[in-house]
Amino acid sequence: MMHRRRTTFHRIFGLASALLVVLGCHGPANAAVARGPGTRMPVERLVIDARAAGRRFPHFWDHMFGSGRAVLVLRANYQHDLAMMKAATGIRFVRFHGLLDRGVGLTGRHTAAFYNRHAAGAHGDAADPAYNFSYVDQIMDALLAHGVRPYVELDFMPPALARDPKMVQSFWYHPVVSPPRSYAQWDDMIKALARNFIEQYGINEVAKWYFEVWNEPNLSFWGGVPKQSTYFTLYDHTARALQDVSKRLRVGGPATAQAAWVSAFLRHAAQAHVPVDFVSTHVYGNDTAKNVFGKNEKISRRTMVCRAVRKVHEEIARSPYPHLPLILSEYNASYSNEPDVTDTPYMGPWIASTIRQCDGLVHMMSYWTFSDVFEEQGVVRKPFYGGFGLIAEDNIPKPAFNAFALLHRLGHVRLLPAARSALITRRRDGSLVLALWDYSPPDGRGPKYTPPPAHRSSRVFRISVHAFPPRARGYLWRVDDHHGDVIRAFNAMGRPRWPTRQQIAVLQAAGRLAPARPVQLNDGRITIVVPQHGLALLLLNRR
Numbered sequence: 001m002m003h004r005r006r007t008t009f010h011r012i013f014g015l016a017s018a019l020l021v022v023l024g025c026h027g028p029a030n031a032a033v034a035r036g037p038g039t040r041m042p043v044e045r046l047v048i049d050a051r052a053a054g055r056r057f058p059h060f061w062d063h064m065f066g067s068g069r070a071v072l073v074l075r076a077n078y079q080h081d082l083a084m085m086k087a088a089t090g091i092r093f094v095r096f097h098g099l100l101d102r103g104v105g106l107t108g109r110h111t112a113a114f115y116n117r118h119a120a121g122a123h124g125d126a127a128d129p130a131y132n133f134s135y136v137d138q139i140m141d142a143l144l145a146h147g148v149r150p151y152v153e154l155d156f157m158p159p160a161l162a163r164d165p166k167m168v169q170s171f172w173y174h175p176v177v178s179p180p181r182s183y184a185q186w187d188d189m190i191k192a193l194a195r196n197f198i199e200q201y202g203i204n205e206v207a208k209w210y211f212e213v214w215n216e217p218n219l220s221f222w223g224g225v226p227k228q229s230t231y232f233t234l235y236d237h238t239a240r241a242l243q244d245v246s247k248r249l250r251v252g253g254p255a256t257a258q259a260a261w262v263s264a265f266l267r268h269a270a271q272a273h274v275p276v277d278f279v280s281t282h283v284y285g286n287d288t289a290k291n292v293f294g295k296n297e298k299i300s301r302r303t304m305v306c307r308a309v310r311k312v313h314e315e316i317a318r319s320p321y322p323h324l325p326l327i328l329s330e331y332n333a334s335y336s337n338e339p340d341v342t343d344t345p346y347m348g349p350w351i352a353s354t355i356r357q358c359d360g361l362v363h364m365m366s367y368w369t370f371s372d373v374f375e376e377q378g379v380v381r382k383p384f385y386g387g388f389g390l391i392a393e394d395n396i397p398k399p400a401f402n403a404f405a406l407l408h409r410l411g412h413v414r415l416l417p418a419a420r421s422a423l424i425t426r427r428r429d430g431s432l433v434l435a436l437w438d439y440s441p442p443d444g445r446g447p448k449y450t451p452p453p454a455h456r457s458s459r460v461f462r463i464s465v466h467a468f469p470p471r472a473r474g475y476l477w478r479v480d481d482h483h484g485d486v487i488r489a490f491n492a493m494g495r496p497r498w499p500t501r502q503q504i505a506v507l508q509a510a511g512r513l514a515p516a517r518p519v520q521l522n523d524g525r526i527t528i529v530v531p532q533h534g535l536a537l538l539l540l541n542r543r
Helices: 002-023 070-074 076-088 109-119 134-145 183-201 227-245 262-272 289-293 301-317 347-358 399-407 486-492 501-510
Strands: 032-036 039-049 064-066 093-096 149-154 210-213 251-256 278-284 326-332 364-367 422-426 432-437 459-466 473-479 517-520 525-530 535-540
Touching (some): 039 422, 070 076, 134 183, 227 251, 262 301, 289 301, 347 535, 432 459, 432 525
Parallel strands (some): 039 459, 093 149, 149 210, 278 326
Antiparallel strands (some): 432 535, 473 517
């Protein structure tokens, strides 16, 4: 009987301890916590010295974001989403394709006529100029009005300047990817564009922008043959034309997919004495090791992006330009439409883990994209189709948007320990801010997916804080299957193809970041439980 009573007592004690852990109180310091028959929750112990020196932690992940093609900037819903981004993150730059594309109207038939007259020895007419900067300037005005600057991707080929105007890429809007018929005409257009920017906005402003030459010339976006050498010719002309207007204009490339061509590009720039102020390239979580590293290896979605970043970082360090900044001007967990990935809370841990791994290797990272106001595959047909955007159509925030909003609150000094599933930071006022997550691969959810129950937990963080008020108060925010996840509400509606105005309002509310929960240290300690695919942000105020 005594043995039986002791067993019953321990069962009761174990249930109480588990409840305390779920509620965020400090529980027993065992290595793993029981979750159910045959399973145990992994425990991470974080011992933090709040006064440790730490190191700089610039917010390289939320200073720049990609977006749909340039002309979409003029849309009201694009600008609404941009305002949401500005309010929630540290966005400073926006990158987009197609500034030179036909839809922006920089060039047209009048441009070809202009060049034909000049070729015949005639003079241009001031009333019939070669270029029309109306939409170009409206695009820049809209960005600057929202407090962000353009990262000027110089593409695609204006049909009036193309060697082959029928050489188009497969995007819905069919951009022309042909080389120019005359590099003299291309140079003239680039110089005219740069002069217009300086006249409109002043050199002190435009010198803070970035000018990137083309987009992914190693893929179908560039029709030169052979691709690499013809792209280098395009780059040389563009970089020199820009800096003929002002040496203060920043220009870079090669803007390749799959982290390609960087070593060759920098060797070429050194040999040709061509300006280069930064290196840019792209990689996605589901790119293959064969395409990125040239090897047959299985690299997980979790590690692919930052392994590629490290590769390029090391290539720059070995190049004639070892101190050039690296800008990852496109990245995401997926380059394809995977609703299981980009629409779900999975993205919170993926983004946080990517930031942790890439810290110290990259100047800026540009998540592709901030909005599903996006037309590469045509007009969006339905919400939550696995689009790139952080914000779904109709201004509905996805869990990934909430993840960026939380991670923006991290401090600017990173402290030890360098945990696998945590970022520990300090703000200027001495407050501590921790990002905590549980990464698991995407779980194949679909229209009939049922999220796990609220009590299901996956990872326990036992946190001890030294040199800090032992009963400090703070707040805890979460993004997971039960916090800031619009997909739950969308599934409950039966995933309508065309939500009504009333349903859209419900989805907008369901997608908002859940309110913070007050927390308090207990003798300098606290335990936080993060569910599978969950991201939590813990703020501890020094005062």
